[in-house]
Amino acid sequence: MNNKIVITIARQFGSGGREIGEMLAEKMKIPFYDKALIHLASKESGIDEDLFALADENAVQSFWSATTGATGIYGSRLPVFNEIPMNDKLFIIQSSTIKKLAEASSCVIVGRCADYILRSDPGALSVFIHAEEKDKINRIIHSYGVPEKEAKEIMNKTDKKRASYYNYYSGEKWGRADNYDLSVNTSAIGIEGAVSLIIKFAEIKFGETPQSIDTIHS
Numbered sequence: 001m002n003n004k005i006v007i008t009i010a011r012q013f014g015s016g017g018r019e020i021g022e023m024l025a026e027k028m029k030i031p032f033y034d035k036a037l038i039h040l041a042s043k044e045s046g047i048d049e050d051l052f053a054l055a056d057e058n059a060v061q062s063f064w065s066a067t068t069g070a071t072g073i074y075g076s077r078l079p080v081f082n083e084i085p086m087n088d089k090l091f092i093i094q095s096s097t098i099k100k101l102a103e104a105s106s107c108v109i110v111g112r113c114a115d116y117i118l119r120s121d122p123g124a125l126s127v128f129i130h131a132e133e134k135d136k137i138n139r140i141i142h143s144y145g146v147p148e149k150e151a152k153e154i155m156n157k158t159d160k161k162r163a164s165y166y167n168y169y170s171g172e173k174w175g176r177a178d179n180y181d182l183s184v185n186t187s188a189i190g191i192e193g194a195v196s197l198i199i200k201f202a203e204i205k206f207g208e209t210p211q212s213i214d215t216i217h218s
Contacts, residue, residue: 003106004105004106004123005028005106005123005124005125005202005206006101006102006106006107006108006109006118006121006123006124006125007021007024007107007108007109007124007125007127007198007202008108008109008110008114008115008118008124008125008126008127009021009108009109009110009111009114009127009128009129010111010114010115010126010127010128010129010162010166010174010175010180011110011111011128011129011130012129012130012131012136012155012159012162012175013136013140013154013155013158013159013162014131014135014136014137014139014140014143014151014155015129015130015131015135015136015139015186016129016131016139016186016191016194017110017129018034018110019191020129020184020186020191020194020195020198021034021108021109021110022108023191023192023195024108024195024198024199025107025108027195027199028106028108028199030105030106030107030108031101031105031106031107031108032107032108032110033098033101033107033108033109033110034109034110034111037094037097037098037101037109037112038094040097040101041090041093041094041096041097044093044096044097047090047093091113091169094112095113095117098112098114098117098118099117099118102118102121102123102124106123111162113165113166113169113170115127115179115180116166116169116170116172116179123206125181125182125198125201125202125205126179126180126181126182127180127181127182127183127184127198128175128177128179128180128182128183128184129184129186129194130175130183130184130185130186131185131186131187132185132187133152133155135186135187136155137151137152137155140154140155162174163175181201181205182197182198182201184197184198
């Protein structure tokens with residue numbers, strides 16, 4: 001069995017998804033990628049990092065209408081790279097970076113449609129992290145020091161943006177259970193419980209303990 005494992009994490013804002021990703025990477029002694037993906041994609045492409053930051057998990061128009069000939073705005077042909085809108089170019093570049101990271105070694109990747117991008121990778125495990133609204137709001141209040149009303153507004157806007165980005169680029173539904181290997185409610189089992197569950201699930205999914213996971217039992 002290939003011992004390389006890549007855990008992708010999609011998450012509701014305030015559910016603790018990023019924290020879970022960091023803890024997983026630390027326990028498994030593998031790289032963690034979130035905002036660092038922007039820097040790597042910028043370095044690889046030569047495109048200003050600020051452009052990637054502005055486009056980060058933001059969608060402008062239908063990616064599929066721009067890249068599929070049947071109903072797309074480009075008619076019956078696929079557009080060449082230079083004809084694709086900038087946000088879509090950045091997504092394609094970032095997708096390439098994600099694939100290269102996944103090919104290189106085990107890692108944890110948060111957001112950015114990584115589960116969809118790596119859907120054909122036999123060593124990938126996709127996870128969706130969610131939580132009860134009150135728990136998400138409390139985490140946002142304590143993490144960012146904002147009032148409850150503002151926390152709820154930030155939560156809703158961020159999740160709407162993430163859903164739009166995912167739906168737009170994948171053609172799938174963000175947060176829909178059958179788009180992920182595992183869906184975890186942190187209100188039910190907490191952050192550390194989620195980390196333990198994901199590791200156990202990975203052991204079961206891959207049929208034996210991958211070498212990278214085995215280090216946490218030694």
